[in-house]
Amino acid sequence: MSSARQQILASVRRSLRRAEPSAETRAELEQRLAAPTANLIPQRAQLPHAEQLDLMEAMLQELKATVVRLPGEAAVPQAVADYLKSENLPPKLRLAPRDDLRHLPWDSAPLLEVEEGIAEADDATSLTGAFAGIAETGTLMMASGPEAPTTLNFLPENHIVVLRTSQVIGSYEEAWQRLRAALGPGVMPRAVNMITGPSRTGDIEQTILLGAHGPRRLHVLLVDDRDSG
Amino acid sequence: MQSTSHAFKDNARAALANQTLQKAMRHVKTGFIDKRAKARARLPEFDALRDVARDIKNHTLANLDFYLERYEEKVIASGGQVHWAPTAEDAVKAVLDICRRVDARVVTKGKSMISEEIALNQAMERAGLDVVETDLGEYIIQLRKEPPSHIIAPAVHLTKEQVEADFRHHHRELPPERALGEPVQLVAEARQMLRRRFLEADVGITGANFLVAETGTSIIVTNEGNGDLTQTLPRVHIVVASLEKVVPTLEDVSTILRVLARSATGQEFSSYTTFSTGPRRPEDPDGPEEYHVILLDNGRSNMLGGQFQDMLRCIRCGACMNHCPVYHAVGGHAYGWVYPGPMGAVLTPNLIGVDEAGHLPNASTFCGRCEAVCPMRIPLPKMMRHWREREFERHLTPATVRSGLALWAFFARRPKLYRFATGLQARLLGRLGRAAGRFDALPFARGWTRHRDFPAPEGRTFQQLWAERQKGGRR
Numbered sequence: 001m002s003s004a005r006q007q008i009l010a011s012v013r014r015s016l017r018r019a020e021p022s023a024e025t026r027a028e029l030e031q032r033l034a035a036p037t038a039n040l041i042p043q044r045a046q047l048p049h050a051e052q053l054d055l056m057e058a059m060l061q062e063l064k065a066t067v068v069r070l071p072g073e074a075a076v077p078q079a080v081a082d083y084l085k086s087e088n089l090p091p092k093l094r095l096a097p098r099d100d101l102r103h104l105p106w107d108s109a110p111l112l113e114v115e116e117g118i119a120e121a122d123d124a125t126s127l128t129g130a131f132a133g134i135a136e137t138g139t140l141m142m143a144s145g146p147e148a149p150t151t152l153n154f155l156p157e158n159h160i161v162v163l164r165t166s167q168v169i170g171s172y173e174e175a176w177q178r179l180r181a182a183l184g185p186g187v188m189p190r191a192v193n194m195i196t197g198p199s200r201t202g203d204i205e206q207t208i209l210l211g212a213h214g215p216r217r218l219h220v221l222l223v224d225d226r227d228s229g
Numbered sequence: 230m231q232s233t234s235h236a237f238k239d240n241a242r243a244a245l246a247n248q249t250l251q252k253a254m255r256h257v258k259t260g261f262i263d264k265r266a267k268a269r270a271r272l273p274e275f276d277a278l279r280d281v282a283r284d285i286k287n288h289t290l291a292n293l294d295f296y297l298e299r300y301e302e303k304v305i306a307s308g309g310q311v312h313w314a315p316t317a318e319d320a321v322k323a324v325l326d327i328c329r330r331v332d333a334r335v336v337t338k339g340k341s342m343i344s345e346e347i348a349l350n351q352a353m354e355r356a357g358l359d360v361v362e363t364d365l366g367e368y369i370i371q372l373r374k375e376p377p378s379h380i381i382a383p384a385v386h387l388t389k390e391q392v393e394a395d396f397r398h399h400h401r402e403l404p405p406e407r408a409l410g411e412p413v414q415l416v417a418e419a420r421q422m423l424r425r426r427f428l429e430a431d432v433g434i435t436g437a438n439f440l441v442a443e444t445g446t447s448i449i450v451t452n453e454g455n456g457d458l459t460q461t462l463p464r465v466h467i468v469v470a471s472l473e474k475v476v477p478t479l480e481d482v483s484t485i486l487r488v489l490a491r492s493a494t495g496q497e498f499s500s501y502t503t504f505s506t507g508p509r510r511p512e513d514p515d516g517p518e519e520y521h522v523i524l525l526d527n528g529r530s531n532m533l534g535g536q537f538q539d540m541l542r543c544i545r546c547g548a549c550m551n552h553c554p555v556y557h558a559v560g561g562h563a564y565g566w567v568y569p570g571p572m573g574a575v576l577t578p579n580l581i582g583v584d585e586a587g588h589l590p591n592a593s594t595f596c597g598r599c600e601a602v603c604p605m606r607i608p609l610p611k612m613m614r615h616w617r618e619r620e621f622e623r624h625l626t627p628a629t630v631r632s633g634l635a636l637w638a639f640f641a642r643r644p645k646l647y648r649f650a651t652g653l654q655a656r657l658l659g660r661l662g663r664a665a666g667r668f669d670a671l672p673f674a675r676g677w678t679r680h681r682d683f684p685a686p687e688g689r690t691f692q693q694l695w696a697e698r699q700k701g702g703r704r
Contacts (some may be wrong), residue, residue, distance in 0.1 A: 006238050007299075008472065008526045011315075015533035029295050029477075031617045033443045036478035039281045042274045042487070059497070070413040075297070097514070118515045135501055137498040149514045154457045172483040188444045190516050191461070192504035199454040200500055203366035203382060204412040205389050206256040212365055212416055213423065214454020214501065 034185070038173040045136040046170035052135040056168050057222065059138025063197030064210060064220040067076065073100070073223050074163060077109035080127065083219055084112075089158060094119055095131040098147035119155035126152040127160045133168040133220075134176045137196055140220070141175050143182075144191040153193050160214040164225040230348050232581055237588035244559040253388050257379075261551035264495025265602065271497075278487050283606045285481045286542040294654040296442040296475045297524070298600050303445025307507030309520035317347035320525045322436070323469055324349060325356050327521055328667055331465050333358060333431035338467050339449060339456030339561035340364035341436030342545060343469045343520055343525060345567045346580070348435070360652040361426045363455035365419050372399050378561030379567065381547040389415065394676055402622055423455070431457040433517070437470035438544065439485070440522070443478040444506055445524060450489060460505060466517040468505070471525045473541040478502075485544060488604035494547035536615045540575050549599035549609060564589060571599035571609045578616050587625050590616035591632060603649045651690045659688035 011018060021029065047055060057067045076213055080135040084091050092113045095101055106114055138162055144150045153159060157193055160205050169175060172194075183189065199214030233240060269275045301311045316322035318651055320343075328336065336358050338344065350371070353360045362371040366384035370377055372395045377383030384392070393409045396418055408414055435456050437447040447468045449456045460466045466566055476482050490496040509516035550556040550570025561569035566586065568576050574589040590613040599609045620626055621634075638648045662668055662685025666668055670678050677683055 002313055003331070004315050004319060007315050008313050008524075008530060009294050009297065011526065012297070012533060013531035014474075015530055016291070016293070017536065017640075019533055020293065025292070026295065029292055032477055033299065036443060036480045037482050039484040040274060040277055042272060042278075045270070079361075119234035121424070129373055129381070134453070139502075144513060145510075146512045146514060150457070150461050151515045154461065158344065172471055172486070173480055176479045185443055188307070188446055188504060190505040190506060190508070190510055192446075192506075193457065194498070194502040194504075195500065195501070196496075196498040197500050200414060201365045201453045202494065203364070203369070203384055204387075204392055204415055205253070206260045206382075206385070207412040208514050209416045211420065212455065213363065213420060213427075213458055217686055 015217065026187045034036060036176075041171050041173060042136065045134075047135070049168070052168055052170055053165055053222070056133050056135040056138055058108060059135065060197070060218075060220055063138055063218075065138070065197050065220060067220045067222055067224045069224065072106055072225055073162070073164075073225070074108075076104050076221055076223065078110065079221055080160060081112050083110040084125065085119060087158070087217065090124055092124060092150060092155060092227050093160075094126045094205075096124040096126070096148055098129055098154055101127065101129060107201075113226040119151035121155070123156045125158040126156040127162065128152050130161050130167060131192075132178060133222075134165045134170070134172055134175055134194075135168055136171050140195045142191075142193040142195060143179065143189045144193070145189055150191045150193065153195060154214045156210065158217040158219070159195075159198075160219045160221065162221050164223050166225050168222075215226060230345060230351075230567060232566040232585055234577060234581070234586040234589055235584075237242075237563060237565055237592060240398075240563035240565055241559040242703055243363060246682045249388060249391065250386055250560050252573040253429070254557060257382075257385055257551065258557050261495070261547075265492060265548060265551070266495075268491035268497060272487070275488065275491065278484060279606055281603050282485045282578055282604060283542060284487050285476060285484060285491065286605060289481075290538060290541055291474065291477055293475070293533065294471070296477060297472060298377045300440055300442040300445060300475050301524075303442070304507065304520075304522055305445075307445050308510075309507040309522060311446065311524055314525045315527075316360075317525070317527050320347045320469060320527070321349055322524045323521075323523050324409040325352065327386040327465065327467060327519075328353070328356070328358060328432055331431060331519070335359045335361065335426065335430045336434060337361050337363050337426055337430040337459045337463065339433070339435035339451065339459040340367050340375075340383070341434065341469055342567060343436050344434065345377060345473055345587045345593070346527065347525065349469065351459070361423070361430070363423050363427065363459055364451070365453060365455075367417065368423065369391050369395060376562065376567065378569065379547060379550060380570075380572075381603075386562065394405065404418045415530070427455075427458045427462050428430075430459070430463040430467045432467060433461075434467045434469060437462050437468050437474050437522075437576065439482050440470055441476040441479060441482055441504075442475055444504075445508045446479075446504045448482065448504050450486070450499045452494075452496075452503050454501055457503055461516055465521070466505070466508070466552055468520075469525065470521045470522060471527065471529055473529055476695070480616060485604075489544055492548040492604040514671055532579055536580055537575065538606050540572070540579065540612060542607055543572055543576070544605055545572075546604055548602045548604065550596040554594060554596060558583050559592075564592070572615070573614075574606075575607075575609055575612045575616070578638050581662070582641075583623065584621055587616070587620045590614075590620070596616055638647065648690070648692060652693065654695075655686045655690045656688055659686045662686070
């Protein structure tokens, strides 16, 4: 234990005019951390699922992201090819290394050049999954890991995200519950990125401009997976 | 950074006469205010969330030692390191030690007010490191060798013409005939110039908006994505954060995040809210190999339990300065140190002393807008008043003000005499000023009449009018 640490903690306790927390207080606080409870959650974040999907889409559009709804994941390759063509972007993708994306019918878009891995400096477009879509503010939640390199979210100029309808939830709090269910209580991946629209800046005369350092374009493919369970 | 807060009056006078600054500040007066008002109107629970956010922070501060220890445990459990820093010097030394150990040459930085507070850039440059600010606003002021003038919009005091001139001066390798008159061209050029620096950096330094005790997580809230490139690409990520940033759980931070962006920029949520927990895991394909948190005190623990504890709830959204008529008039640099506006007027004397920064709590009309918009409900005017009282007690107030106050107090303690004297004064001034309805000069009030007229009283005092109205029944 460092002396700097002791010095700071002693100063905190001196100012609070007390010794270390009692066993009873400590137990209460431990409980608060062990079983986190939600505070006030806005009405907007508690809609039925179908309305959440609409809200997610509306919020993304407001943020100058673009959204396409797809009936199933088989439609993804063609939708990607169409998007890149409509934006005049090279037909090249850096794909997040995950099975569900890897096994999409890429043959259906034969002109697309698809490579897997972390983002390289000259990658123009990435395609990733998401951990959740939070309808409240149109926020995509990414949880880093072997199948979700963080660099794919930031380095390329264009970011395409496959979001399944079953991943769309109302609030940030629901996202934390899902993450705890997936990884265990109190455990976090190295990085959780909440992405709300493309990169932007207002640093020059308050003029809002897209594509400051992160992606200039954020395109969401909202894939209906209600039938596949 | 070296403070010029003692020279606030001179700074303010110069700022008022600076036409370029006044032009740039025009964008602040309307933009931020309208956007916040719209965001607030869209979320019916907004004010209730402010109450909850305040309570979360109060609870955390009352148990700060517990939450700091738990936070540290979780950082270590996730493979990171915590460096406790009682002073600015300790924090700077901890950063330099890490940079030296990993043999760093290029260091990229995300926006961090704490790094301004501890003058980190200057120390790193003295140590021979190539330091690159990557937030667009911070990059611009680094080129100009200026401090930030706003806690979330560091270059808000500049016009696009000034930025264009700076870019032309510093980016000599680019063709001189290129078009650079529009913000969109300036943003594209900064993106192009900084891209290489992100990729070659050995160490990335960011601040933290929050630290989460439950998970040992640090959080940055940004819009550009520069903070994420800064902390993802280099081998080492260093977080510099002050100790009051800690909150208990992810649920708690979610509540506070709901009021942060709305209060700051009027966005529903900032583009990138990033939760970092430890270094790259064995199976991770990217991310830093080392993760360090410098946990800075620098006087904050002394603010607990006293008149200024509420200030430790501050989440640095900037709403108080965005709504402050004094900030609008003089801009951020006039305040002379790192933190401007109402939050700076309260915090700065705490951190660098009232002897140096005593003018700042006086730079307020007590209009109350700062407290009215503060997402954490910090009673800023009350705390500025506390500083004024301390300033008076410590005899730091000028002699003329002290004798004036003493004279007023003499009358105020004697109600009959007070009523008589003010009645006389009101009648006299009412008669003298009846024709013009105003005075353009008055003895003992030159400080006022030098810049504006003094309205003539109509013959009776406030107390007389009040008494009459009470007698006549409430209307």
